[in-house]
Amino acid sequence: MELGIKDLAAGIDTVWVLLCAALVFFMEAGFAFLEAGFIRAKNSLNIVMKVFTDTTVGMLGFWAIGFGVMYGINIAGIFGGSGFFLGGNLEHIDLRVPIYAYWLFQAAFAVAVASIISGAVAERMKFSPYIVFTLICTALIYPVAGHWVWGSGGWLSELGMLDFAGSAAVHAVGGWAALAAVLVLGPRRDKYNKDGSLNVLPAHNMHLAFLGTFILWFGWFGFNPGSSLSGLDLNIARIALTTNLAAAAGGTAGILFTMRRYGKADPSMAANGALAGLAAITAGTAYVGPGSAVIIGAVAGMLVVLAVEFFDRIRADDPVGAIAVHGVGGTWGALAVGLFAQQGGLLFGGGTHQLLVQALGVLSVSLWSFGATFVAFSLLKAAVGIRVSGDEEFEGMDLNEHGIAAYTGLATDSLKGIGYGAGQGTDQIAIKLTGTVQAGK
Numbered sequence: 001m002e003l004g005i006k007d008l009a010a011g012i013d014t015v016w017v018l019l020c021a022a023l024v025f026f027m028e029a030g031f032a033f034l035e036a037g038f039i040r041a042k043n044s045l046n047i048v049m050k051v052f053t054d055t056t057v058g059m060l061g062f063w064a065i066g067f068g069v070m071y072g073i074n075i076a077g078i079f080g081g082s083g084f085f086l087g088g089n090l091e092h093i094d095l096r097v098p099i100y101a102y103w104l105f106q107a108a109f110a111v112a113v114a115s116i117i118s119g120a121v122a123e124r125m126k127f128s129p130y131i132v133f134t135l136i137c138t139a140l141i142y143p144v145a146g147h148w149v150w151g152s153g154g155w156l157s158e159l160g161m162l163d164f165a166g167s168a169a170v171h172a173v174g175g176w177a178a179l180a181a182v183l184v185l186g187p188r189r190d191k192y193n194k195d196g197s198l199n200v201l202p203a204h205n206m207h208l209a210f211l212g213t214f215i216l217w218f219g220w221f222g223f224n225p226g227s228s229l230s231g232l233d234l235n236i237a238r239i240a241l242t243t244n245l246a247a248a249a250g251g252t253a254g255i256l257f258t259m260r261r262y263g264k265a266d267p268s269m270a271a272n273g274a275l276a277g278l279a280a281i282t283a284g285t286a287y288v289g290p291g292s293a294v295i296i297g298a299v300a301g302m303l304v305v306l307a308v309e310f311f312d313r314i315r316a317d318d319p320v321g322a323i324a325v326h327g328v329g330g331t332w333g334a335l336a337v338g339l340f341a342q343q344g345g346l347l348f349g350g351g352t353h354q355l356l357v358q359a360l361g362v363l364s365v366s367l368w369s370f371g372a373t374f375v376a377f378s379l380l381k382a383a384v385g386i387r388v389s390g391d392e393e394f395e396g397m398d399l400n401e402h403g404i405a406a407y408t409g410l411a412t413d414s415l416k417g418i419g420y421g422a423g424q425g426t427d428q429i430a431i432k433l434t435g436t437v438q439a440g441k
Contacts, residue, residue, distance in 0.1 A: 009232055014097045016231030017105050023222025024108035028055050030219055031115040034212025035122060036406075038268065038320040041204040042396025043123045045406035050127070053134050054114040061139035062110040067103055070143035074153030079144050092152050097229060105226060109170055113142040116174030117373075119320035120182050123201075124189070124393055127401045129380045133373075137177070141372045145173045145365040161361040162341065162354070164239075165227040167283030167333030168362040175279075175327020176366040177373040179316060184377035185386060187317030189393050198312055201319070206267050213271040217247050220278050224285045235286060242285045243278065246297030250277020253301025261305065269308070272321045273301030279326050280333030283358075284341060292340035299336075300329045327366070334362035 003011075032051040036044040064085055071093055072080025082088040086103060095102055114137045121130070148156040149169040163169050192198050203209060224243045225236040254273020258266035277297030281288075284296065307324035316323065338355025339346050346355050380386050392400040399405055 010096050012231045013229065014101050017097050017101045017226060017229055020222035020226025021101070021105040021108050023219050024105065024112065024226065025055070027108070027112060027216050027219030027223070028052075028115060030212045030215030030217075031112070031119070032212065033208045033215060034271075035115075035119040035320050037205045037208030037210070037212060038119070038203045039122045040201060040396075041407055042398055042405070044204065044398065045404065046127065046397035046401050047118065047122045048406075049402060050118040050122075050130055050134075051115050053127075053131055054111045054118060054138075057131055058111040058114045058134045058138040059107055061135040061137075062107045062143070063103070065139035066110055066143040067106065068143075069140060070106070070146040071151055074147075074151060077148070077153055077155035077158065079147050080151055095229070102229070105229075109146075109166065109223075110138045110142055113170055113174040113177075114138055116171070116322050116326045117178045117181055120178035120318045120322040121185055122319045123397065124387055125181075125185055126384075126386055126388055127397075129384055129386045132380060133181075133376055136376050137373075141177060141369055141376075142170075142173055144372075145169055145368055148365060148368075149361065156357075156361045156364065159357050159360070160354070161357050162287060162337045162344075163283045163334060163361065164286045165224045165282045167279060167281075167330045167337075168358075168365050171279040171282060171326040171330025172334060172362050172366050173330075173369040175323050175325070175330055177369040178318065179311075179323045179327060180370045180373040181377050182316045182318055182323070184374060184381060187315055188319070189390060191317050192315050203268065209268070210271055213274060216275060217278065220247070220282075224282060228286070238290075239285045241290060242288060242293035243281055245290055245293045246277040246281030246285075246300070247274045248277070249294040249297030250274045250280070250301035250304075253277075253298040254305065257302045257305050266305075268321070269305050272304050272308070272325050276300040276304040276325045276329035279329035280336060282330070283333045284337040287337060287341040287343070288345075289340075289342060292336075292342075296333060296336045296340065300332055303328050303332055331362050331366065334358050 028051055032048045035047045035051065039047060067086065068083035069079045072082035073089060073092060075081045083090045090099055093099065114134045117137065146169050148154045149161055149163050150157060188201060190199055191201060220243055221240055225239045228236050228239065251270055251274030254270040255265045258269045277300045280296050280300035281293055304321065304324045307328040308321050311318055311323055335355065335358050338358040341350065341354060342348050344350035344354040346352055377386060388397060388400065
């Protein structure tokens, strides 16, 4: 069989998109390790289960409904109306790769949005309503915003919004949805005192958190360059470079800024600084130069420190910093395109038009995701309850939600049974705790 140039090009592009889809999907391992490391040991298995739910239930939700809402035939610039279950009319999607390859790449983005939210609600949200919300997020909340920005005929796309790989459509959507979820859910037990001061509920394993950070950074080489959808596009080299530089600048800023602000380099802020740099560069990675990428990443690395402090002041308890990293970082990144884009950016002689379009776009998708999530969480709260009991939160969600501890060697046989008998009060629980476990700390 003879292959023409077009066939070879399509084959190369297909392999490229599938490879990048695998890299983006592998970011779920990064989310799992990062979030598990940032929270307490007694809840670490539960958060991994939530991330796993994103990749299972969320994947099915995006297949059945979400992809059609996001990329189906445009209806009034708001949502798509075809392509459900990957059937029906999808001919309007102009691709050089098979639709199945494109779907796999986009599905990995959808589950990433849900995983942003999972970290923010860690250590106190029931597992069952989280399953329901993951379905809503991947089938409706993210796809509607995605259609506005990337769908054929989406109203923000028609206005000329630039969001190459999703600072607004993915990260701002996930980050501000996380804020809504946290506000409805409420803070963790003992996180804040009556006088407004806060208590540190320390991460149980920063090594896991840094492993997750490195995996996410690695996966971003699929997230951003893969959005070119072509292995023949030589701009993927610049995209990879700007992605990497922004992450490095964000991590550096996180280190130096906390040394200046706290007197010591804060490991959690260093990791989140790099991730904020990545979230910020995602919109403009194909449109800005290396120097601009460094500035965008460095600003994001400082903003994440200030944002974490701010959200603690308003008692929006986010154990992993997801709101700061993705909400604030993604919003800054979307705006930064209007400043630093080499064609159309304000600082490159392009005037204010692109900046205003970017501001309208990121504000619109953020308000949508915040409002839709607030309504969804409020309805779930009224219908089935979204928060575990005080005793269950004290004991740990691994045992109560899944019947097994993440670190079984650290739990006695008596502790493993906690939470399954009636009338287990916190005083009785405390007596059963060993000095090793200290589950209430």
